[in-house]
């Protein structure tokens with residue numbers, strides 16, 4: 258997995274998980290249902306609440322029961338023209354067991370924040386200064402924010418037993434079942450096979466998550482009796498995108514977290530556009546040839562991608578003794594986020610982002626010294642001037658410096674002024690990008706859920722309804738600084 262990976266939680270191999278944040282589906286759905294269900298809205302789940310008998314069965318049934326699971330799966334398979342595939346296994350585990358599974362696979366060496374990846378990304382402002390490490394940030398995200406995931410290798414869905422309202426629980430299961438259907442139809446490992454940068458991974462996930470998001474909503478609306486053309490998709494997208502942009506602009510939040518949530522907002526928008534007009538054939542085409550960059554996701558499926566001509570010679574000549582530890586293209590969303598965190602308005606940051614024509618970030622290490630260099634190419638030099646001015650005029654100027662070089666900007670970030678000055682004076686454009694063979698590149702995401710003493714294989718809860726887990730609030734409160742990508 259590339260550095261600074263935005264995949265939530267457990268890693269690419271041997272299995273692969275699609276982690277989902279704590280859902281707010283009913284809230285989003287209900288915003289458009291107040292007329293229909295006025296007087297009933299707010300009668301959410303929880304053991305003290307009566308079951309919503311006005312809802313269709315599949316939107317209130319107990320998602321731990323096989324009858325409910327089968328009913329939801331069958332209706333999704335019909336909707337997606339995917340009948341005849343094997344239904345995935347489904348297990349429900351407690352928050353405590355989930356935390357145990359995640360923690361048992363963690364390499365404690367990676368939690369100190371002293372690794373080159375964490376230090377480099379912190380210098381560049383991609384993770385907050387207060388964060389411990391990239392791995393710790395991912396673990397926090399996984400334990401506190403993820404509700405469910407689908408594991409490709411085993412074809413099993415895991416639902417983490419948080420206190421879901423009805424509709425939330427069923428749409429969450431529908432979302433995961435759609436991932437299982439995607440895997441049966443398109444083989445997700447092949448869909449994402451070419452994504453070997455952070456940018457590429459977010460772009461592919463935009464198809465995978467955007468499709469699950471769109472179709473889970475479409476499924477719920479259909480059950481509620483809505484005609485397809487009466488759904489205000491733009492309002493749903495605007496909602497999630499506005500929240501995401503706010504989070505990207507907040508210096509207290511990790512950019513890697515808003516990047517992790519990008520597919521649920523902009524990928525959702527992208528796939529709605531694909532699915533509502535060309536329909537299922539367009540959906541299949543998107544999985545066969547997913548966008549390769551976040552830039553293509555934000556400009557939409559009907560925009561022709563510009564030609565990218567990023568140089569092979571991607572970095573300045575390193576100071577003697579320094580070697581590249583990690584490198585990756587981070588893409589347009591990180592550019593947008595960096596500009597917002599430096600105080601630029603949404604409009605100005607968005608316009609500059611649309612001038613993006615490639616980037617490459619490298620983290621160098623020599624002994625105790627870590628330096629990060631981010632090379633960003635623009636269509637037009639004036640966008641580069643904007644990035645240069647924001648970096649050099651920003652509050653973090655003492656640790657970072659930007660150098661304009663034609664229509665490109667080199668952003669240097671070092672741990673001391675001396676080191677920064679030495680690097681800025683290095684000749685630019687004189688070192689090959691891929692001095693680290695791809696196969697040998699550092700791979701992040703060491704969070705592998707291994708075997709855990711508290712878990713004995715796959716078990717399905719027999720409780721009639723998912724209930725509140727008392728330890729959940731303790732986990733959330735333990736890390737109040739941890740960003741919530743979708744608001745509380």
Ligand SMILES: [Zn+2]
Nearest residue numbers: 275277466469
């Ligand atoms: Zn998903």
